[in-house]
Amino acid sequence: MTMLFTIGYEGSDLQSLIGVLSANGVDEVIDVRLTPISRKPGFSKSALAKALAEEGIAYQHHRDLGCPKEIRVRYWATRDFRNYAQAYRHRVLDGAAQCVHALVRRATSRRLCLLCFEENPLHCHRSLVAEETRRASRGEVHVDHLGVPSSGRTCRQR
DSSP: OEEEEEEEOTTOOHHHHHHHHHHTTOOEEEEOOSSOOOSSTTOSHHHHHHHHHHTTOEEEEOGGGSOOHHHHHHHHHHOOHHHHHHHHHHHTGGGOHHHHHHHHHHHTTSOEEEEESOSOGGGSHHHHHHHHHHHHTTTOEEEEEEEOOTTSOOEEEO
8 A cells, every 4th residue: 555644743843753754664754845944943954854864764845835825824814724725726736736746656665754834734735735646646645644742652643
């Protein structure tokens, strides 16, 4: 079975996140943040890539799958995920078929994990990217949303 994981690092620390990734056999993290910087230590692009590499996990940043700032700002103001998802699909996913198909191909040989900030995948565009990848694979790619509780224990959110 071909798996595609997703994970958000909100409320977690770097070592807990890496522990969850390792426990689930993730080979490569696909960072889908528009701008891969963070106020949380270790979660900016270079530091994250280095920490992951030390654990044998590859890192790629896919800016083209990031959510544009104006869509995020509108969502923060309204908390209307349906409109957020519609805007993201129209503005980003409708033009990202090549990138999504590349994820499908890559997921057949590597255990990929989409990474973003939000803890809850149902409030994050990474779930939309994952669903589009599943759809493009005609159901061959299965999605599993991983969680990293602040206590550091691993859990799954479905």
